[in-house]
Amino acid sequence: MLLADIYQLWQSAWPAGLTMLGLGSGFALVLLIASVKLKVEVDPKVEEIHQALPNLDCGACGFAGCGQYAKAVLEDAELLGKCAPGGPDTSGKIADILNLQVSDSGPHKKPIVHCRAHTEDKTFYAKYQGIQSCTAANALANVQACAFGCLGFGDCCEACKFDALSIVDGLATVDYDKCTGCTACSKACPRDIIEMVPFRHENMMTVACRSKETAKSTRAICKVGCIGYGLCAKQSDLFKVEENLARCDYAKYETTEKEETAMNKCPTKVIIYRGKTAPEPLQPRQKAAAST
């Protein structure tokens, strides 16, 4: 009985199966012929370079994706080293493929936000209710008292494809575990306070301020702004004060005790560590012996 059923089923099913098989092989044959006839010769080097790239398609190199960049770099070797997330490692690999020598371009660059003022540190003259973006807010002169500090509307967060930036209490904060160094945030910031810095160490010392206001007005509007007092420059050559603002010279970056002293002596505690395992920044108007 059962056998008869199965036989009947088979009787009605086999033409369908056969037709599908025939159609399938027919299409396979057509596609096979087409793939041979329409074969496009691709330089194997393009594929190799593509493999060497991080495949994030972030666009930092100025091309739409890693595929396009791989093709372009093969044709024009001058484009080598444009891959920000890959850094020197990737450039080296590509140079090997292209039989080129790559000069040492230094360590991998990562962004540093040159502002450390959270909402409670800042001064506001009025409440901003316009378009919620830094670019729009920046067009307004008095959106916040400090004309140099982080606006905190998150243009950089939106630009980041890797979810590595967030606004914490009105300050853009980088998650260095997620950051690939693609430079999108530093391009997005209308106030140019996100700088790409060569990370020689896991944590980098930095002057987290860009204010060129005089000491008096900086003190009046921000609790943690650089007043250009110059104590750090006296301690170490790493720091230089120009236009009421201390800057850190990353070309000769090196942290010794002198720099630690400079950090501790800074009256507004604007010199801080930024990086993966950066210690909690010191708070201004506290004894300098805080934990690191």
Add this chain to the structure above:
Amino acid sequence: MDTLSILLMGFISIVVVNNLVFTKFLGICPYLGVSGRIDMAFGMGLAVTFVVTLSGTLTWLIDHLLLIGTSLEVTRYICFILVIAGAVQLVEMYLRKFFPSLYESFGIFLPLITTNCAILGLCLLISLEGINSLLEAVVLSFGAGIGFTMAICIMAGIRENLDLADVPDCLKGAPITLITAGLLAMAFMGFAGMIR
């Protein structure tokens, strides 16, 4: 009616009155996904038009020459999927060889057309309506592609302006897009009943 007017009526019907996107809600995925910018939407529309014309014609041929003769209409779905996937592959290879710049600009959209249900829907619609002449099937397929292009371009135009509009927070992004799609479909209901 003579052949020409039947063809013309069929074309207008599938483009405007029975537009696949607006009345049957087929192919919504690319319709919402690729309608961000007008040039991309147009490219997608053209690619779909090309593939839908090719696969509509091919499926009609297979249906009439093979499946109906051997009373294997049950395998239509599977066969049609096979044809569409094959056609897309073929188109991709062809474009890559002869129009590399076009291939580059289509990018990922080309293989994605395989899963565009407007195409399978149109192929099934043709056999469902019992279209008996090859010419009519070709015109209907082409019209469906044109209809899709029109729909996605209108949508892209609206969405480009929507970016500048002050949309309430809770409706930003997908919700307002879906509402727009619904309103557009309602507007196109005005054509309903004009031609069958």
